[in-house]
Amino acid sequence: xxxxxxxxxxxxxxxxxxxxxxxxxxxxxxxxxxxxxxxxxxxxxxxxxxxxxxxxxxxxxxxxxxxxxxxxxxxxxxxxxxxxxxxxxxxxxxxxxxxxxxxxxxxxxxxxxxxxxxxxxxxxxxxxxxxxxxxxxxxxxxxxxxxxxxxxxxxxxxxxxxxxxxxxxxxxxxxxxxxxxxxxxxxxxxxxxxxxxxxxxxxxxxxxxxxxxxxxxxxxxxxxxxxxxxxxxxxxxxxxxxxxxxxxxxxxxxxxxxxxxxxxxxxxxxxxxxxxxxxxxxxxxxxxxxxxxxxxxxxxxxxxxxxxxxxxxxxxxxxxxxxxxxxxxxxxxxxxxxxxxxxxxxxxxxxxxxxx
Ligand code: GLA
Numbered sequence: 001x002x003x004x005x006x007x008x009x010x011x012x013x014x015x016x017x018x019x020x021x022x023x024x025x026x027x028x029x030x031x032x033x034x035x036x037x038x039x040x041x042x043x044x045x046x047x048x049x050x051x052x053x054x055x056x057x058x059x060x061x062x063x064x065x066x067x068x069x070x071x072x073x074x075x076x077x078x079x080x081x082x083x084x085x086x087x088x089x090x091x092x093x094x095x096x097x098x099x100x101x102x103x104x105x106x107x108x109x110x111x112x113x114x115x116x117x118x119x120x121x122x123x124x125x126x127x128x129x130x131x132x133x134x135x136x137x138x139x140x141x142x143x144x145x146x147x148x149x150x151x152x153x154x155x156x157x158x159x160x161x162x163x164x165x166x167x168x169x170x171x172x173x174x175x176x177x178x179x180x181x182x183x184x185x186x187x188x189x190x191x192x193x194x195x196x197x198x199x200x201x202x203x204x205x206x207x208x209x210x211x212x213x214x215x216x217x218x219x220x221x222x223x224x225x226x227x228x229x230x231x232x233x234x235x236x237x238x239x240x241x242x243x244x245x246x247x248x249x250x251x252x253x254x255x256x257x258x259x260x261x262x263x264x265x266x267x268x269x270x271x272x273x274x275x276x277x278x279x280x281x282x283x284x285x286x287x288x289x290x291x292x293x294x295x296x297x298x299x300x301x302x303x304x305x306x307x308x309x310x311x312x313x314x315x316x317x318x319x320x321x322x323x324x325x326x327x328x329x330x331x332x333x334x335x336x337x338x339x340x341x342x343x344x345x346x347x348x349x350x351x352x353x354x355x356x
Contacts, residue, residue, distance in 0.1 A: 006324075008034070008063065014064045016123040019077040023121070029132035031065050031150045035143035036061040036185035037134035039216050039352050040343045041193050042309050043287035045317060049237050050199040051284035054206070054291065055180055058216070062126040062139040063206020066147040069119040074107070076100055076122040086319070089119060096173055099124070102137055104173030106144040109164050115156070117148045131222035137173070138181035141165035159201060161187040175227050176234050182299020195291050199253065209297045212338060213355050219323045220305025221348030230345055233317065236276040243268040254280050279316035283309060299338045302354055305331070306339030319346025327351050
């Protein structure tokens with residue numbers, strides 16, 4: 001389990017007792033967990049198509065302290081904003097976009113996965129900016145799944161935690177995301193990116209070259225209202241799968257077809273759907289090429305792959321915005337920058353750059 005570091009733990013326990021004074025003397029009942037945000041180095045919108053991604057966990061995170069209570073009542077306070085919320089655990093909670101809706105949705109998702117979740121008091125502390133594309137919602141879902149599955153049942157493996165958190169996002173929030181964000185938050189390894197095969201769920205940690213640093217810059221554009229556009233992109237990929245499967249029923253995911261077979265579908269799909277699939281197929285190849293380039297510390301190839309990814313997200317998948325394009329253009333002019341691109345679901349958020 002991802003337990004908050006000891007130094008942080010003491011301060012969090014103290015703040016918990018300030019918020020819930022009846023916990024004094026019951027410190028041993030408190031479960032303290034943390035889940036980090038993530039940045040994806042390359043491999044965008046490949047996850048729900050059964051492809052590869054290369055995310056890494058970052059040092060901004062969400063921390064949650066929980067004390068189980070009898071019954072099904074939940075009381076939560078946010079240490080960073082002072083807000084609080086109370087609700088009852090029950091059948092499907094009404095979806096919403098407030099922070100506590102993600103907690104209610106994840107508690108429901110855990111119960112759907114036979115985890116014996118009961119009432120609790122909770123203290124939440126987040127250093128992740130919301131809507132910045134750093135997966136604050138995935139981190140909130142993962143930290144909730146860690147904290148609520150810990151006290152009453154046997155410990156749940158990290159990949160299963162990620163799946164339950166994704167289930168909450170898909171079925172409760174209604175965003176049909178892949179597994180990348182929740183996976184990176186639950187399985188992150190310090191100093192490494194994670195090469196994740198979203199079809200087999202096998203993964204390996206890839207060390208980042210010592211001479212390179214990662215720089216993440218927020219464009220200032222929140223991606224907050226992009227959920228419909230995200231689901232539209234996924235639907236486009238599914239239409240291409242249906243067209244390819246009509247000729248070959250063994251095709252179940254977009255990454256079952258290559259560029260040649262995509263071209264063969266041309267008459268049966270729209271030009272825009274063709275572009276979307278073109279992005280996904282080539283982006284998937286770029287992930288594997290980037291892993292090779294990282295291992296060889298090959299800066300020129302890394303820079304080219306990031307530039308190709310950026311152009312493909314802009315021109316084929318249509319998920320960048322002028323501010324992001326400008327930020328990337330400015331960044332690659334700066335001395336020491338090896339490569340730069342938008343990271344995450346798109347329509348704003350952050351860029352990621354490799355810098356010497
Ligand atoms: C969002 C989703 C992920 C992934 C990325 C794009 O972050 O939550 O599952 O699809 O967009 O790569």
